Amino acid sequence: MTLSRPKIFVTRRLPAQIEARMTTLFDVTFKPVDGALSADAIIDGAAGMSVLVSSINDPLDADLIARLPESIKLIAQFGNGYDNIDIEAAYTRGMTVTNTPSVLTEDTADMAMMLMLALPRRLVEGAEVLPREGEWPGWSPNWMLGRRLRGKALGIVGMGRIGTAVAQRARTFGLNIHYFSRNRRPPQLEEALGATYWDSLDGLVEAVDIISLHTPLNRGTMKILDAGRLARMRQDAFVVNVSRPELIDEKALIAEIRSGHLYGAALDVFENRPGINPDLLQLAREHRIVLTAHMASATLEARLEMGETVIVNIRAFFDGAQPPHRVLPEHKAKLAR
Numbered sequence: 001m002t003l004s005r006p007k008i009f010v011t012r013r014l015p016a017q018i019e020a021r022m023t024t025l026f027d028v029t030f031k032p033v034d035g036a037l038s039a040d041a042i043i044d045g046a047a048g049m050s051v052l053v054s055s056i057n058d059p060l061d062a063d064l065i066a067r068l069p070e071s072i073k074l075i076a077q078f079g080n081g082y083d084n085i086d087i088e089a090a091y092t093r094g095m096t097v098t099n100t101p102s103v104l105t106e107d108t109a110d111m112a113m114m115l116m117l118a119l120p121r122r123l124v125e126g127a128e129v130l131p132r133e134g135e136w137p138g139w140s141p142n143w144m145l146g147r148r149l150r151g152k153a154l155g156i157v158g159m160g161r162i163g164t165a166v167a168q169r170a171r172t173f174g175l176n177i178h179y180f181s182r183n184r185r186p187p188q189l190e191e192a193l194g195a196t197y198w199d200s201l202d203g204l205v206e207a208v209d210i211i212s213l214h215t216p217l218n219r220g221t222m223k224i225l226d227a228g229r230l231a232r233m234r235q236d237a238f239v240v241n242v243s244r245p246e247l248i249d250e251k252a253l254i255a256e257i258r259s260g261h262l263y264g265a266a267l268d269v270f271e272n273r274p275g276i277n278p279d280l281l282q283l284a285r286e287h288r289i290v291l292t293a294h295m296a297s298a299t300l301e302a303r304l305e306m307g308e309t310v311i312v313n314i315r316a317f318f319d320g321a322q323p324p325h326r327v328l329p330e331h332k333a334k335l336a337r
């Protein structure tokens with residue numbers, strides 16, 4: 001059977017192998033230079049296209065979706081999270097939305113673990129010394145003392161694919177696993193992870209030394225770690241976030257670290273509209289916060305697999321099959337569960 005070549009607009013530049021494969025399969029348009037696109041540029045690029053390959057920077061809110069041309073039938077997100085897309089609006093317009101789950105789980109979990117170690121073991125601070133000083137008088141007993149991770153209580157918020165992968169890693173590092181999640185996980189899994197389930201997030205935040213966020217961003221999880229919950233965290237506890245900045249009240253987090261209540265934070269995501277909070281940057285300079293720039297899933301392997309997953313979703317859709325990674329609006333997703 002000959003597949004027709006759907007017309008596809010890709011908002012970001014992808015790894016060369018993926019672009020080459022897309023070019024052989026589809027009638028595909030890439031922007032000459034990579035960069036986040038404005039709403040108008042997305043509308044221009046989508047003209048006459050059947051598929052929009054989007055990513056997290058594309059503001060596909062209800063207004064923009066209403067302006068997309070009739071020709072767009074599929075929004076194929078290059079990413080696991082899709083909080084940049086108004087799924088309900090797309091669904092109402094008869095558009096299908098897909099994402100790329102699973103392929104970035106392990107890399108994202110590695111990054112969460114890396115951040116969880118980097119903060120108390122002062123990795124960034126320690127790694128800066130020799131390149132800066134160019135010399136070193138040698139070891140001494142009080143040199144670069146951090147805090148031990150083993151034996152601490154880790155509270156995972158969102159025990160989905162990534163949360164579970166983090167729990168598996170954390171357990172081998174000797175952490176005691178606690179979790180709060182929309183759905184309680186099966187007893188076998190809890191037993192394997194030695195994980196304690198909390199049906200109240202308020203209870204969990206008071207009981208652990210580290211909170212690591214692994215829930216997607218939606219109406220229900222916006223500022224899930226709000227000022228009240230941050231204030232209730234244990235003295236010297238810390239926060240890890242590789243998910244979305246909007247899950248935390250960032251200003252309150254900064255205040256709790258500055259006041260000496262919280263030990264710090266390790267953040268791969270942070271508010272950046274209109275810019276990064278200077279107080280956050282200052283805490284990073286003082287090594288109270290380890291701050292990385294949204295790189296939790298940034299491995300070549302993950303990006304290639306994300307690209308392949310986008311291709312599979314598009315091909316299934318134009319083959320008349322259900323794309324394997326279809327995203328449904330909340331009320332439809334509930335029915336499907």
Ligand code: 8YV
Nearest residue numbers: 055056078079080081296297
């Ligand atoms: C991606 C992510 O790099 O997939 C996600 O949800 O947060 C990232 O790790 C990026 O969002 C791709 O769109």
